[in-house]
Amino acid sequence: MTRERGIRRSAPLAVALCLGLSGSLVAGPAVAEEKEATTVRWGDCPEDVAAEAAPVVLECGTVPVPKDYADPDGDRIELMISRLASTDPDRRRGTLMLNPGGPGGSGLSQPAFLANRGIPSEVLDTYDVIGTDTRGIGRSAPVACGFTPDGPYFANIPPYAVDDAAVTARAKVVEKVAEQCAQHDRAGVLPHLTTANTARDLDRIRAALGEEKTSFLGYSYGTALGAAYASMFPERSDRIVLDSNIGDTHLDRDGMRRYALGMEQTFPDFARWAAARHHSYGLGRTPAEVRRTYFTLAEQLDEKPVDGFDGNVLRQLTFGYLFKEVQYAKLAQQWQALKSGDTEAVRAAAPSGGAADTPPSIDNQLSVFLAVSCNDVKWPTSVDVYREGVAEDRARYPMFGAATANITPCAFWPYAPAEEPVAIDDDGPRNILLVQNLRDVPTPHVGGKLLRQKFADRSRLVSVDDSGHGVYVYGDNPCALNTTTRYLVDGKMPGKDVFCPAG
Structure with a gap:
């Protein structure tokens, strides 16, 4: 869920990094380190990445990793990474790995995106900033289920189920989608797309860069990956910033249902905005009228598109x-x-680029989102469970709950999870800064509170009185910007949780 490099996604999509070494895949998340260290050979980035990064110039390279960490001497896949190197050797502290979210977001141009957007130069002086196409994405062993613009699967958030029959009908669609993904997985990569494996990949990248530790800045789903890395490799994690948290190391059914909570909490900001502009748009003179317009219009379009x-x-x-x-x-x-x-x-107001113009990368993004979400945790398989959830959330979150509680291909996913989801480890350094807007559609504030509870004294939470997805660099709150920059540059973790008033 990608219009803007980072965490904002194309409207219909809901809208992924990390690595490891020693132990059993089932009993524990670490795996054995390679006997011979890999080193990165830097060169020019692919033309499209370079064009997207301009005027910033990035370097790119590859890191080989096991396709299956249960078979570390078996087949390898190549991960492409990028670097915006520090130009101040006296200030350089190490590496700052980035992740834009997803799962399914390409991160190769993200260092340049943040630089072009105005990330403080002190951060760029302090770190070599590393972007990544994580496994399955873009130029890192990409996967695709064969989704097409005119097919029945066009978004990872299910369609709004107006009644029980709609859930049952959707179940038939997503069962075929799960089968389709398995049929297209000729390279056998799909079942190995997990948060734990991408965390292990991150650690291989860290080793290939010659670093004893790495810092990390992750947005949205990137917070789950960062939380997994900090839990799997606490001794190798340096300064960790998790922005717009989903609340755990994986996206599960509860996490997706919280999207509807986020919409209920965020919509009033738009309603106030629209009410103040009623004479221009005619959507309602008060926020309550704007909300009624939403429901009336949705019901009319249900009946007559x-x-x-x-x-x-x-x-x-x-x-x-x-x-x-x-x-x-x-x-x-x-x-x-x-x-x-x-x-x-309607045609004039439609989002730029209709369905026929959907880029091929959307197939890749949708496929990775599905694979990681379905592989990380076992989802309910009973259609009745989803019917009950839809009915519950239609009443609890009437704006969007009957969509986010609806059934997904994970109910019929052909691959069983290879291991338990990564468990949060609260026994480690106090090095995890959580940053969260009070109102955020896909990652409501409760996600930050959940991770704060799970990481306990390892973490501090910065709560920002703002609306929208993404805080650091993406938002415009001086308190949040200064607190996060101070931590990344000087290592000054707040002594207690921070509340940042509206800026």
């Missing part, structure tokens, strides 16, 4: 455009067009 836009599309678009306030005007324009029923206006 406009130019292919039905109630589910409205709900998905609203979810996606609540990620950042800068998108509110576009969302209001789309509502306005749909409300008018003018098909020409």
